Every structure is written in C-alpha cells, then in structure tokens.
Amino acid sequence: MRPQVLNLLVIFDHIMTERSITRAAERLAMTQPAVSNAVSRMRTIWKDELFVKDGRNIQPTSYAKDLWALVRDPLYQIEQAISPEVFEPQTAQRTFRVALTDLAVDSVWLSMRLFFQRHAPGINLYAIPYTIGKSQQLLDDAEVDLVFSARPAPPSNIFSSHLADIDYVCVMRIGHPLAGKTLTVDAFAQAEHLLVTLSGDSSGPTDEALSQLGLTRRVAMTVNNFSSAIPVILQSDLIAILPIETIDPQVADQQLWITKPPIHVADTVLSIWWHKRQDKDAGLTWFRENIVTVFLNNRDARRQAVLKVMN
Numbered sequence: 001m002r003p004q005v006l007n008l009l010v011i012f013d014h015i016m017t018e019r020s021i022t023r024a025a026e027r028l029a030m031t032q033p034a035v036s037n038a039v040s041r042m043r044t045i046w047k048d049e050l051f052v053k054d055g056r057n058i059q060p061t062s063y064a065k066d067l068w069a070l071v072r073d074p075l076y077q078i079e080q081a082i083s084p085e086v087f088e089p090q091t092a093q094r095t096f097r098v099a100l101t102d103l104a105v106d107s108v109w110l111s112m113r114l115f116f117q118r119h120a121p122g123i124n125l126y127a128i129p130y131t132i133g134k135s136q137q138l139l140d141d142a143e144v145d146l147v148f149s150a151r152p153a154p155p156s157n158i159f160s161s162h163l164a165d166i167d168y169v170c171v172m173r174i175g176h177p178l179a180g181k182t183l184t185v186d187a188f189a190q191a192e193h194l195l196v197t198l199s200g201d202s203s204g205p206t207d208e209a210l211s212q213l214g215l216t217r218r219v220a221m222t223v224n225n226f227s228s229a230i231p232v233i234l235q236s237d238l239i240a241i242l243p244i245e246t247i248d249p250q251v252a253d254q255q256l257w258i259t260k261p262p263i264h265v266a267d268t269v270l271s272i273w274w275h276k277r278q279d280k281d282a283g284l285t286w287f288r289e290n291i292v293t294v295f296l297n298n299r300d301a302r303r304q305a306v307l308k309v310m311n
Helices: 003-018 021-028 032-046 062-082 102-119 132-140 185-190 205-211 226-234 249-255 282-309
Strands: 051-054 057-060 094-100 123-129 146-149 158-166 168-173 192-196 218-223 239-243 256-259 268-275
Touching: 003 021, 003 032, 003 062, 021 032, 057 062, 094 102, 094 132, 094 282, 102 123, 102 226, 102 282, 132 146, 132 158, 132 268, 146 282, 158 282, 168 226, 192 226, 218 226, 226 239, 226 249, 226 256, 249 256, 249 282, 268 282
Parallel strands: 094 123, 094 146, 192 218, 192 239
Antiparallel strands: 051 057, 146 268, 158 268, 168 239, 168 256
C-alpha cells in the first residue's frame, strides 16, 4: 500500500469516529483545511462522496460505512503496535460519548464534570440516548465509546464489566389510598400502575412476576425515562415499581410512600460495555475506571439515604 493511501485511511478513520472534520482535525493535530483537502483526495481515489452534511455534523455514505468496517480494526491494531497510546489527563483533548439512561446521567454527569475540571480540563463528555436494542450497533459503528447496558450478555466482539445489580421498590404519593398500609399482592395488582419503559413495551418484569401468580395489572400510563416518573406519581393515584437510584432522598422523605413490592421483581443487571477494538485504548481505560467509581459512589450514597426513609 502506498504511504499516501495509508495516511488518507488514518484521516478517514478519525473522521468516521468523530463524525466531524473539525473534531478529526483536532484529534490529528491538523488544520481543518488540511483535513478537507485530504477528503477531496479520498473522493477522487475512491470515487465516492464519502460524507454528506447533516447540520453541523456529517454523515457517511454507504460506501464509507462499508470501507470503515473493513479498515478500522486493522488500523487501530497497527497504531497500537507502532506507538502505544500514552494518555495524560491534564493535557488530553478528547471527547467521550456514552450511551446511557437518564438514571445514569443523573448519577454521574455533574460529578464527572467537576472531576474533569480538576483533573482533565480538555475532556468533553457527551450523553447519547440509550436503547437496549441498539447497544451493539452504537459500539460497532463507533458512535459511542461506552454503553451503560441492561442487556444480560454482550456479543463476542463487545467487552463488558459488571457495574451493579439494580433492585426495585414500590412508590406512591404519601396521600395515596394504599399508603400507610401493608401492601398485599391483590391490592398491588388491582392498583393503577405507571411503567417506565425504555423500549416502548407496555409490560415488563413486574407483569411476568404477576403472571406466575395468575394475576395481571392495569398499566394506566407509560413514560420513556425515569425522570418523568416521580412527578407523575406525586400528582396522581398511580403507583410504580422503580429502582431505588431514581428517587431523590428529600422527595422520598417528605412526599412519597416507599415500600417493598409484595412480589419478587428480578434485579436488573447493569453492565458497562466497550468495543474490543478499544480495549487497549489508554484514554478510554482511564475514563472507564473513573466513571465507574463515580457512578458506584453516588449510587451507594443515594441508595442508603432512600433506605433510611423507606416505609
């Protein structure tokens, strides 16, 4: 392979990763015009448009996606073999993208920003919407660096690390007709329920647990994020099964009745995923270790505070 073509492939790889010529230029320590000129040469050599504008970003053509699928892993392996990455947080200029729910954003985002201000002022952190069905695709396409995943097991090209077991409580407003009483299975099944569903399904583990007892419930309303659940609960007679981590301790103490569910709802296993091509990425390893530490510390603190006021 001619050196000029290899250089173009390296630039192409950075553009595909960043989805931005400007950000690719920053990562490569090149000027934006120089990267744009390289793109022009790519288009001539490979006879394809490669990238089309999409607002402030760019989107790859089908040809570009197919080409990247072939070259991205070999390029990374060559780069690591020749010059293993050294990551210096204080001087690093980099953007990390993480797919996660609003629950996880609430748990770590502010703390990570404060951490970066002290230890890695050049690091950017972007939150990408999490959907269970797209976890692998987001990593395969390098649209994110990490995924906070609730899927039970990753595919073979994805590495993972257990993060936490998320357990559930039953939540209602303090003035709810069922508040202050022992919550029976029958009363629970007959109540009107709010369901948080990231997939859009109108049933979940709670329904599976009820069905084993020959019971069903009415899901009167669904929301697609955890932050919407508590405001609805506070202003209605709906009840919900929610992770403890989604509940503000101050709101719990003053406005909510929280109790154990009268049925066994299986814990959700939360893991952190990354693509095998980035397993030796020193920067991502540093970031992964720190975001996991922050998440677990913040989760434990909130969990203990809520348990203290739990009924």
